[in-house]
Amino acid sequence: MSEQTIPIQTRIQLGPLILKNPVTVASGTFGYGAEFMPFFNIGILGGIVVKGIHPDPRSGHPQPRLVETASGMLNCIGLQNVGVDAFIRDKLPLFDKLDTACIVNINGNSIDEYVSVAEKLTATQQVDALEINVSCPNVSQGGIVFGIDPVMTEKVTRAVRERTHLPLIVKLSPNVTDITAPARAAMNGGADVLSLINTLVGMAIDPIRRRPILSNITGGLSGPAIKPIALRCVWQVHRAVPLPIIGMGGISTGLDAIEFMLAGAAAISVGTANFVDPCAAQRILDEMVDYCRENAVTDIRTLTGALEIDHL
Numbered sequence: 001m002s003e004q005t006i007p008i009q010t011r012i013q014l015g016p017l018i019l020k021n022p023v024t025v026a027s028g029t030f031g032y033g034a035e036f037m038p039f040f041n042i043g044i045l046g047g048i049v050v051k052g053i054h055p056d057p058r059s060g061h062p063q064p065r066l067v068e069t070a071s072g073m074l075n076c077i078g079l080q081n082v083g084v085d086a087f088i089r090d091k092l093p094l095f096d097k098l099d100t101a102c103i104v105n106i107n108g109n110s111i112d113e114y115v116s117v118a119e120k121l122t123a124t125q126q127v128d129a130l131e132i133n134v135s136c137p138n139v140s141q142g143g144i145v146f147g148i149d150p151v152m153t154e155k156v157t158r159a160v161r162e163r164t165h166l167p168l169i170v171k172l173s174p175n176v177t178d179i180t181a182p183a184r185a186a187m188n189g190g191a192d193v194l195s196l197i198n199t200l201v202g203m204a205i206d207p208i209r210r211r212p213i214l215s216n217i218t219g220g221l222s223g224p225a226i227k228p229i230a231l232r233c234v235w236q237v238h239r240a241v242p243l244p245i246i247g248m249g250g251i252s253t254g255l256d257a258i259e260f261m262l263a264g265a266a267a268i269s270v271g272t273a274n275f276v277d278p279c280a281a282q283r284i285l286d287e288m289v290d291y292c293r294e295n296a297v298t299d300i301r302t303l304t305g306a307l308e309i310d311h312l
């Protein structure tokens with residue numbers, strides 16, 4: 001059998017969630033899916049994580065809210081979204097026609113808000129998994145971001161867990177000293193899967209105008225600039241917590257994705273690369289399969305955590 005025809009097993013398992021391949025797209029970088037249909041058959045993906053959904057529609061922060069940086073991008077979109085009711089009515093039906101997992105990223109400014117979005121999505125019976133974005137401010141705690149505090153991370157995870165039977169992913173923020181602390185908290189709260197990393201807080205300044213460039217002054221840094229940090233986080237969490245990981249942060253090529261799997265990810269997400277090339281996720285999947293063929297990997301799952309370290 002020639003190298004080209006060796007069948008590669010690409011199916012992976014994230015706790016209760018099975019994906020036909022490890023390539024997903026990251027929340028907020030792929031709209032609600034339909035926006036990318038003119039570019040490629042999005043049904044080939046293992047899963048699509050849609051833009052974060054709140055209980056009510058939100059218009060987000062005013063412009064400017066995107067700025068390019070060295071090897072990255074800063075955004076302060078401000079979680080613009082159509083709200084859970086319009087999402088269910090207008091966006092979710094698309095997924096009936098697609099052979100890919102629909103993963104909905106959920107947001108809230110209180111535990112009750114997360115729970116209400118989770119309950120409504122669970123009732124549709126059309127969603128494959130929920131991803132809790134703990135990078136939202138908790139209004140009742142003076143705006144402290146849920147994911148910065150392991151106690152709040154555990155509480156919001158448990159509250160959602162009690163109201164849904166869907167596979168539950170908790171998306172971790174890297175804006176902490178020790179990412180294994182919120183990872184453990186999410187596990188204790190009942191998470192099935194961890195996804196990491198979300199963006200890093202950054203800032204851009206226009207020196208001529210002596211003003212911040214983004215309307216919100218600070219924003220989330222993403223793209224290749226954050227890849228080494230994201231790899232370190234995935235590796236640390238994989239060693240500390242026995243939950244499957246969806247790794248992301250600056251993945252632009254199939255080899256980037258393979259690095260995340262070696263560090264411990266069972267699946268990966270393509271984020272900012274979708275802005276550079278709308279077909280990036282498709283290409284990355286092809287490049288991962290090519291890597292497997294070239295390196296005699298017949299089952300992609302065997303790459304997870306297969307990093308070899310001689311001196312540990």
Ligand SMILES: Cc1cc2nc3c(=O)[nH]c(=O)nc-3n(C[C@H](O)[C@H](O)[C@H](O)COP(=O)(O)O)c2cc1C
Nearest residue numbers: 026027028052075133197198222223249250271272
């Ligand atoms: C424009 C933009 C919007 C985003 N919106 C969300 C969101 O709604 N919820 C969320 O959990 N993460 C959101 N993220 C974070 C990404 O899903 C991802 O975690 C991060 O960008 C790192 O991956 P990347 O470097 O490949 O983009 C957003 C990122 C960008 C660039």
